[in-house]
Amino acid sequence: MSIQFLHISDIHLDSPFHHIRNIFPELMIKCQEASKISFQYLVTYAIEQQVDIVVIAGDSFNSVYPSVSAQLFFKEQLQRLVDHHIQIVLCHGNHDYVRLPKIVALPEKVHVFDEHVETFVLTTKSQEKVAFSGFSYHHLHVQDRKVTHYPVRFSNVDYHVGVLHGALESIATEKGLYAPFSVSELNSKHYDYWALGHIHKRSILQEKPPIVYAGNIQGLNRKETGKKGAYLVTLDKGKEAVLEFIPAETILWEHVTLSLSECSTVEDVQSLLKKEEITFSQQTKIISIDFIEHAHIPEELRQFLQTDEALQVLSQNAMYIYRLTFLSSHTHTLNLNVSMEKKWGNIQQYGVENKEYQTALQSLFKNTTIRTLFPDLLHDDVFKEEVFSKAINTVEQQINH
Structure with a gap:
């Protein structure tokens, strides 16, 4: 018998969308509701498809202190799944790491990973046994190689799925801060599927067995272009896994x-x-x-x-x-070597680390007038976005592709 589950990650409820300028007030309202609408759509889809399980691979909320209304909304959506006999497995990521007990409790039947790697064994309606191994963040940064603590595939289950909110070393922008791992380490566990979270760009790192970043369900800024959603995954013993991308962006x-x-x-x-x-x-x-x-x-x-x-x-x-x-239309071009191309690709996709940004602006703030007139400029997200945007555009004009 086969099993079917929906792999969701990086919902980011309560994202503030500070970078949306106030010249479109109606757009700000739409943005603030977008992630909710997208998640509600995926829950409805899971119910209509009668999937066995919904897997949420971290960052359900944009902050460790989500609003009560966002918590209540999240609980209501999970309760809809429970009411339709759909099992739920989730972990906390770096944005919604477990800091204090939430004043809104999740439904009792939701399986939430602890900070230490643990495994839940669930039984589907067709009596298939599925093991899910994972952990939750209890701090903003997790530098440990948590993947080393995941057990090797259980022999007494029909399927084993890994849930990991972390960064593949070759694409991490701040190396080692988000549960770093390598594909070879994941393969050493012999799981049937890896449900990854943290990176907002969906990506299939490997097809057999599937190692998959579902990406976020709603783009949060101008860099997060294109369709967003989740993966419907079908596992059937002796056959290749079937993955179907389900668009959900509002x-x-x-x-x-x-x-x-x-x-x-x-x-x-x-x-x-x-x-x-x-x-x-x-x-x-x-x-x-x-x-x-x-x-x-x-x-x-x-x-x-x-x-x-x-x-x-x-x-x-x-x-x-x-x-x-x-x-x-008239620019000089630069030729990048392999190392520079890789670095430039990371900057385009993930931006510049905050410490590099702070260092770059230090010379500007040596000016007394700047420090006096704009004391908070270093921490102004809108200004930071504009700086990155113009710098990236300047470089793009001069790169010879």
Whole structure:
């Protein structure tokens, strides 16, 4: 007999979306509800599919101190699963690590991992025995190689699944801080499936047996583009695992590059967006646009496209322009060696470590006027986002792909 479970991770309920600018107040409201709507959709999907188990691989909440309303919502959704006889296995991640007992208790039948690696053996409706091994974070950082404490596959079960919220060493941005592991270490356990969490970009690290990052269920910022959701996993003894991606994002983030070579007026830009099918969408979209600049563009148009008014004018229907950036059409290029390409790829996907950002700004804050007028600038997330954005764009213009 086969089993079927839904692999979810990084729900991030209560994400504040600080980086959404207040020029679109209605969008802020949509963003604050997005993760809830996406999770509710996945719970409904699991019920409709009558899956055996739902696995949540960490970071159900965006903070260790989630609001009571978010806790109540999460409990209600889990209770829906329990009421439909769907078993639940979950761990706490680095964002929602166990610090204090929550004042809203989860349903009794939810299996929550402790800080030490432990194993739950569940029996499905078809009497298949499934072992789930995992742990929960009890601190923001987990530097131990927790994977070494996972048991080798149990011989008395039909399937064994590993649940791990952590970072593969080759893609960790802050190496060793989030339960580091290697693929070879996971393979040494001989499990039938690894349900990973922490990295928001979904990725199948290995197909046989599957080692899978489900990614987050809702993009939280402009870097988290594309479809988001969960994996429906079917395991059947003697056969290859079947994975089906289930899209669930409420709001879709996109990033596009367009040429302004035929634009000299605002109407031309609007026509360009329409031609590229950017302006019409039934689903809410937040789009960052890189415009390739050309010498003939009127200065007035170029200046207008750098204003908040331009974002409002060009946004239509359910499509919101979050950011407009100019890329020069005449740039020098850089050639990157393998090591530099890898480093650059990590920066593009995961950003820069906070300590590197702080170091880079130290020279700026040596200026007395800057320190006096902007004492909190070092800790301003919006400013940090703009710095990263412009720095990355500057480098992108000069890299020869």
